[in-house]
Amino acid sequence: MSDLRNKYQISIKKMKVRASTLVFPFGTGAMIDLPNWVLMTASGEYWDKKKLKTIHDERLENVLRVRGFKSPVIRQDDDIDNVKKDEKLYMPFVQFPTWYFCPNCRSFKTLKEWEKDYKKAKGEDEVMRTPFCCSKEHKYMTKLVPARLIVACENGHIDDFPWIEWTHLKDHKKICDNPQLVIKTSGVSSGLEGITVECKTCNARISLSGTFTNSGKNEFEMLEEKVKNESKGKEKLVQDNFSLQCKGNRPWDGTKDEKCGLYPTTLQRGAINVYFPKIESSIVIPPYSDKYTKMVEESLEFEKLIIKLEDEDRENKKEEFIVKAINAISKEKAIDESVVKNIILRKLEVKEEHEECDIDKIKYKEEEYKALIGELSYDISNQADFKIIPQKVKEYHKSYLSKVVLIHKMREVRVLTGFSRINGPDNNIMDSDNEGESSNKNYKLIKPLSDKDWYPAIEVNGEGIFIELDEILIQKWIDENPEVTERIANINGKYHKILLDKGFSIRKITPKFVLLHTLSHLIIKELSFKCGYSSTSLRERIYCNTKDNGYHMCGIMIYTANGDSEGTLGGLVRQGKSDRLPNIIDSAIEKARFCSSDPVCIESLGQGRDGLNLSACFSCCLVSETSCEEFNTLLDRALIVGTLDNKSIGFFNNFR
Numbered sequence: 105m106s107d108l109r110n111k112y113q114i115s116i117k118k119m120k121v122r123a124s125t126l127v128f129p130f131g132t133g134a135m136i137d138l139p140n141w142v143l144m145t146a147s148g149e150y151w152d153k154k155k156l157k158t159i160h161d162e163r164l165e166n167v168l169r170v171r172g173f174k175s176p177v178i179r180q181d182d183d184i185d186n187v188k189k190d191e192k193l194y195m196p197f198v199q200f201p202t203w204y205f206c207p208n209c210r211s212f213k214t215l216k217e218w219e220k221d222y223k224k225a226k227g228e229d230e231v232m233r234t235p236f237c238c239s240k241e242h243k244y245m246t247k248l249v250p251a252r253l254i255v256a257c258e259n260g261h262i263d264d265f266p267w268i269e270w271t272h273l274k275d276h277k278k279i280c281d282n283p284q285l286v287i288k289t290s291g292v293s294s295g296l297e298g299i300t301v302e303c304k305t306c307n308a309r310i311s312l313s314g315t316f317t318n319s320g321k322n323e324f325e326m327l328e329e330k331v332k333n334e335s336k337g338k339e340k341l342v343q344d345n346f347s348l349q350c351k352g353n354r355p356w357d358g359t360k361d362e363k364c365g366l367y368p369t370t371l372q373r374g375a376i377n378v379y380f381p382k383i384e385s386s387i388v389i390p391p392y393s394d395k396y397t398k399m400v401e402e403s404l405e406f407e408k409l410i411i412k413l414e415d416e417d418r419e420n421k422k423e424e425f426i427v428k429a430i431n432a433i434s435k436e437k438a439i440d441e442s443v444v445k446n447i448i449l450r451k452l453e454v455k456e457e458h459e460e461c462d463i464d465k466i467k468y469k470e471e472e473y474k475a476l477i478g479e480l481s482y483d484i485s486n487q488a489d490f491k492i493i494p495q496k497v498k499e500y501h502k503s504y505l506s507k508v509v510l511i512h513k514m515r516e517v518r519v520l521t522g523f524s525r526i527n528g529p530d531n532n533i534m535d536s537d538n539e540g541e542s543s544n545k546n547y548k549l550i551k552p553l554s555d556k557d558w559y560p561a562i563e564v565n566g567e568g569i570f571i572e573l574d575e576i577l578i579q580k581w582i583d584e585n586p587e588v589t590e591r592i593a594n595i596n597g598k599y600h601k602i603l604l605d606k607g608f609s610i611r612k613i614t615p616k617f618v619l620l621h622t623l624s625h626l627i628i629k630e631l632s633f634k635c636g637y638s639s640t641s642l643r644e645r646i647y648c649n650t651k652d653n654g655y656h657m658c659g660i661m662i663y664t665a666n667g668d669s670e671g672t673l674g675g676l677v678r679q680g681k682s683d684r685l686p687n688i689i690d691s692a693i694e695k696a697r698f699c700s701s702d703p704v705c706i707e708s709l710g711q712g713r714d715g716l717n718l719s720a721c722f723s724c725c726l727v728s729e730t731s732c733e734e735f736n737t738l739l740d741r742a743l744i745v746g747t748l749d750n751k752s753i754g755f756f757n758n759f760r
Contacts, residue, residue: 116150117143118194123176126195127383127562128730131520132552133260133356134379135200140234142250142373143197147357148553148560150196151176158410159563160401161517162451163471164386167463167534171410173519173561200355201264201373204248205287206237212267212285212301218248253315255324255368256378256525257350260550261361265370266324266348270315271301272308273331278341280306315370322367324348357554369526380528381520382549386468387645388515389475390482391450393490396439400447405432413452426452463534466611466648470655473647476509476570477659489515489565499682502689504759507572507659510680514568514663519561522549530608547606568663569680573623575658578616578755585753588615591718591740598715599738616658617648619743619755621734623692624660625725626744630692631662635679640728641665642676665731693756697745699724706747713737719747 119138121130126145130136135144156174165172176195205212215235223230225238235248256262272279284304297313315323328348331341350368352361371378391397400406409429413422430448434441474480478494491513497505522529527547552560582588592615599613624644632639643665647657664676679688699705700723711717712726713735720726720739729735746754 116146117141117197117199119143119197120194123195124562126176127518127520127560128381131381131523131560133262133523133550134381135373136197137374140247141197141199142201144200144355146196146198148174148558149357151560152196155195158401158407159517159561160451161386161388162392162397163389163468164384164517164519167468168384168519168521168559169556170559171413171557173517174558175562176560198355198358200262201251201254203251203264203267204235205251206239206246206248208246209237209239210286210288211237211239212251212287214264250373252373253312254371254373254378255350256371257364257366257368258524258526259350259352259361259364259366259548260523260525261350261352261354261364261368262378262525263351263353263355263368265315267301268303269348270327271303271310272306273327273341274310274314275308276334276341277306277308280308323370325367328367354550377526377528380524380547382522382524382529382531384519384521384534385645386517386519387472387475388489388517389472390480390487390490393488393515394483394486395488396443396486397447398488399437399439400433400444400451403433403436405429405436406448409448464609465532465534466657468534469645469647470657472645473655473657473659476511476647476661477507477572478509487513489513492570495680495682500686502686502759504574504577504756505571506574507570508680508682508685509570509572510677511568511570511661511663512674512677514566516564516566516663517561518564519559520552521559522551524549527606530606532603532609532611564665566664567674567676568661569676569685570659570661571685572659573620575616575656577758578619578658581755581758582615587750587753588743591615591742591753592618594709595716595718595738595740598710602714602716613738614648614650615743616650617646618738618740620648620658620660621646622720622725622739622741622744624662625720625727625732625739626692626696627660627689628662628727628731629725630688630695631676631679634688634691635675637664637676640730643731644733646733693744696724696741699741703748706742712739718742 119141121136121138125136130145132145132147135142151174153174156176159173159175161173199215202215203212204215204218218235218237219232222232222236222238236245237248238245251265251267253265254262255265267285268279268283271285272283280303282305286302286304288300288302290298290300295313296315297311299312300309301312302309325348328346331346334341348367350364350366352364354360406429409425412425426448430441430445433439433448434444437444471480475490476492484491491511493510493512495508495510497508500508521534524547529547529549592613595618596613600610602608603610621644624646628639628642628644631637631642641664643663645661645663647659647661649655649657662676679685699721701721705711705721705724706719708717708719708721711721714737716737717725718740719742725739725741726736742753744754744756746752746757751757
């Protein structure tokens with residue numbers, strides 16, 4: 105830790121936060137509002153390895169080409185009383201943004217300047233643990249407020265808004281030698297035009313209106329051109345090499361990319377496009393979920409082996425280390441040596457089918473689907489993290505159901521593989537490439553740490569319900585209702601335009617997918633309403649593709665997203681029994697027939713983000729975005745219950 109601080113000259117703050125949030129939504133590079141500060145989560149290099157638990161999922165490790173994952177939770181072997189799995193702990197953050205404002209004296213300056221004032225007032229040995237203004241004009245110390253504007257670029261860099269340059273140059277003045285900024289507000293407007301930044305030294309004064317990109321041209325590029333043109337033949341406002349281009353700052357790890365070349369974009373500090381995390385999710389399935397694999401992964405000798413194999417200087421002793429580790433693990437866990445050998449060799453094997461950099465997410469789900477419908481052969485009695493019980497579908501008395509599986513125990517691994525800014529990443533593929541080498545030209549995926557041997561992750565142990573619909577009935581419904589295909593063609597056209605504009609991989613949206621996705625949302629809402637689950641405690645996993653696109657899938661899994669008492673005591677599994685699930689589905693479909701926003705909602709041909717929903721809004725279909733795989737898009741209630749003019753396009757109208 106100290107070596108990294110000296111190398112990058114980075115200031116680390118240790119703050120107490122809930123551990124699981126450091127993967128999502130406050131992963132590396134994201135800002136988090138704490139009671140006294142706004143901070144940015146530091147790169148994984150700064151995390152205390154003693155407070156990290158190693159997580160394994162062989163399938164995901166092979167795709168992402170890593171040895172394992174690290175979870176920022178307190179280890180169970182620590183000498184701490186009453187340790188909870190997701191207890192708050194101290195984790196490293198860096199200070200960002202660095203500009204703060206005093207609402208009392210109106211002064212606006214960097215934290216370094218505020219700290220100098222604090223030391224003058226309190227003494228050189230004092231540390232400013234909370235941002236305060238100690239001006240003699242105040243009767244009491246005034247708590248500072250962080251700047252609401254920052255700048256970022258598509259290469260993932262982020263920086264403070266150039267307040268000094270903007271204030272002076274916008275007012276056609278040269279930057280003075282000792283700028284002292286203040287912020288003033290007027291009662292004219294509550295927007296940015298009502299906020300003015302002034303320099304007390306030279307009286308430069310400018311409103312914050314116009315700080316955002318307008319007419320498609322970058323605001324900093326326009327200002328730079330304007331200033332350089334005004335400097336011709338007059339006293340120069342700036343030096344010849346002056347530029348407002350991105351400085352390439354990476355506050356989360358203290359480094360800087362010297363050659364960025366882009367002009368930054370002004371953003372609100374809390375805007376959604378400041379940070380787009382790339383989260384990969386995987387269900388641990390056989391043979392990776394059996395108890396012997398888990399025992400090997402949890403052994404101390406296996407962890408030592410991984411550390412040794414990561415050392416390039418010891419690569420020539422690889423076979424020797426493996427043989428010794430197999431013997432040591434066998435003795436440590438009292439497992440037959442041949443069993444340990446098979447597991448170790450399987451875990452270290454290079455999977456040739458994952459040599460490509462980008463893996464299709466639909467393809468990745470095929471193995472999970474096969475495990476859920478019973479097409480994978482494995483020893484049921486040896487499973488530690490995957491326990492399912494297929495149900496007799498005839499007992500549900502629903503002809504459109506082909507399979508119902510109750511998942512009594514499952515483990516999900518969620519991994520932060522990177523993040524982007526301004527433009528979101530391509531969520532149709534699972535990136536395993538190096539930083540910045542994605543095929544997408546409109547965003548740069550920033551890795552959460554420079555060490556490529558692991559990623560930050562969390563694991564969730566829970567339960568779920570898997571439902572497979574009869575694909576033959578669905579295809580018959582599509583063939584008999586041309587309007588269904590027309591409606592989805594509307595969504596597909598918009599979706600593909602967005603993908604092409606951003607350079608994303610193309611994915612075909614089918615009526616079957618929209619039907620499954622909308623049904624999943626309706627069931628989640630009904631489970632939350634009838635059974636007491638919070639809307640954020642349930643998640644969906646859609647299994648859907650066509651026969652001409654690999655293994656055909658036609659199912660949905662609804663499972664608990666939080667591994668606590670709300671999701672591991674059998675409550676969700678109980679709702680999947682034949683005496684309850686049919687009633688839940690019937691009630692969900694019946695409620696979908698009416699929406700408080702009808703007839704506007706049911707007649708809509710495009711609503712929600714980018715118009716990617718048809719008959720779907722917050723009143724009828726949308727759920728918490730953390731529960732949805734598609735961020736509340738690609739939904740159409742009309743495929744479930746039909747429209748006012750055409751009831752027949754509703755799939756479930758045929759089974760009333």
